[in-house]
Amino acid sequence: MNQVQGDPTPQPERLRQTPSWLITQSATIAHRLVGEALGAVGAKRYHYALLSALEQFGPTSQAELGRRCSIDRSDVVATVNELVEQKYVERAQDPGNRRQNIITLTRNGSCRLNDLDRVLADTQNQLLDGLSETQRNNLVEALGSLLDHQSSH
Amino acid sequence: MNQVQGDPTPQPERLRQTPSWLITQSATIAHRLVGEALGAVGAKRYHYALLSALEQFGPTSQAELGRRCSIDRSDVVATVNELVEQKYVERAQDPGNRRQNIITLTRNGSCRLNDLDRVLADTQNQLLDGLSETQRNNLVEALGSLLDHQSSH
DNA sequence: CTCATCTCAGGGCGACTGAGATAT
């Protein structure tokens, strides 16, 4: 029967004050929102990441794609397979270095990226709905620093 | 052979400017750091969460623990099993409501929580190493708002 | 009958590891 009022199952103070917990909880929410939004159009997070990299940097090997997007080599293989099947990218062996595959964005893939841009813009607004402009900027700035610093070990 | 200079595999702009991507990337790093630190002393993230809730709110049913810590009912069962086995909590049927189990923190469990507090404090410093005090406060504040707003739908 | 709770079994995804084949 609970209390009459004033105890809407708050979270433990320890967790609320632990940055790593705040980050992973937020990530779970972000993950769900993005997954649902992309899933509704038949895409996944990794699809968007690879298409973004190809659009910005041009044809790229799979290993390089993995480095740029922080995606594991195994997952790059699987994701490229999916994107090839959907005709959004093409895979070709590099004649100058036959170890590697060069992945190229198709015109279809460019359009796809633009579509996903719109889907994601909506999702970001949903995710940050309660935050002021200042809070949004602070968040992006702080997490950017965190990633920069951590990636340089 | 790459360029002579100035191209240390940067990330795509689109990703760097997408809050959900920044959050999930940071979460992956946080997850790894916390997992390794807790794993080194035989603990898991869920262990710390449940112990925190029990310390702050006293004996609690499993369903309530799940609500307070945002842990799924199935995972609460598994985690309580582990904590019972390690003698950090005790499980007893509520005589007033025989549907539910009341979980109680043992003296051992209290000590364990203090130990984990120290482990986690170190980890938070590692995680936020490159950030100024202002950035850290901004981050905690922004993510707190995000979680508050999202949890109220 | 309905609702809440506890429990188990298992699916799905993301992050990751190991090993083999091939080429530099």
Place this chain on the structure above:
DNA sequence: CATATCTCAGTCTCCCTGAGATGA
């Protein structure tokens, strides 16, 4: 020889669902 790439197979953790049993 060592190194780098691509690929497959498979593990592990977390998040979540479904369903059954019990009791309010």
